[in-house]
Amino acid sequence: MRLIFLVLFISASVYGQDVNELERRNGFKEIKLGMLIDSVRGAEFKKDLIERKEFPAKQFETSHPDYMMIGDVPVKQISLKAYKGFIYEIEVTTGHDPKVMRGLEKSYGKATYSLRTESYYWKAQTLSLVYKGHRKEVKLTYRSVPVIRMMYVDKGKQIEEIADDF
Numbered sequence: 001m002r003l004i005f006l007v008l009f010i011s012a013s014v015y016g017q018d019v020n021e022l023e024r025r026n027g028f029k030e031i032k033l034g035m036l037i038d039s040v041r042g043a044e045f046k047k048d049l050i051e052r053k054e055f056p057a058k059q060f061e062t063s064h065p066d067y068m069m070i071g072d073v074p075v076k077q078i079s080l081k082a083y084k085g086f087i088y089e090i091e092v093t094t095g096h097d098p099k100v101m102r103g104l105e106k107s108y109g110k111a112t113y114s115l116r117t118e119s120y121y122w123k124a125q126t127l128s129l130v131y132k133g134h135r136k137e138v139k140l141t142y143r144s145v146p147v148i149r150m151m152y153v154d155k156g157k158q159i160e161e162i163a164d165d166f
Contacts, residue, residue: 018109019124025107026127028078028090029067033127033144037082041066049081055151057083073097076137088147092140100138104131 027033031040042064051057060080068075073094081089094100101120105111111120111131119132130141 019122022108022122022129023124023126027087027142028092028140031062031067031078031080031087031090033087033090033142034147035087036085037080037087038085040064040080040087043080046079051081051083051151054155055083057081057088070094070100071103073100083147083151086144086147086150088144088151090140090142092142094138094140096133096136096138100140101131101133104129104140 027035037043037058037060040060040062042062043060044062046059046061049057049059058081060082062078062080067078070092075092075094077091077093079091079093080087081091101111104122108122108129111122113120117130117132119130121128121130123129126145128143128145130139130143132139132141
């Protein structure tokens with residue numbers, strides 16, 4: 001019985017990683033969450049936006065050749081969002097190819113399905129990755145917990161400054 005358990009445990013750990021690998025990679029290829037947007041090759045400013053209806057942010061895109069393939073699957077678009085120059089969201093759009101999901105599960109383990117958002121996700125302490133399949137494309141969205149937390153801390157500081165001004 002012990003031998004069967006040991007074989008199952010070893011085969012499960014060899015086949016799939018876990019969210020520790022997601023946390024170690026911390027983003028897509030060389031684009032890391034929390035890094036300065038100026039460090040991303042080919043990043044072009046697209047527009048100013050208000051994130052979550054209250055935080056000023058900027059949207060960028062890159063089409064640098066180093067980022068435009070995942071194995072043999074072409075990447076259609078890479079969109080980046082930055083708060084105070086720090087990347088907090090990376091959205092990678094590819095064509096609908098089942099190899100993308102298989103590769104993600106091989107790297108990060110089995111995904112959790114969210115019925116509410118109709119998407120799969122992996123969640124680590126410092127980031128999350130959402131896989132959302134559409135009819136003709138797949139969107140992978142990486143989000144940084146520390147940078148989003150920084151947004152709320154900054155908001156709290158602004159409220160304290162206003163309260164102190166009375």
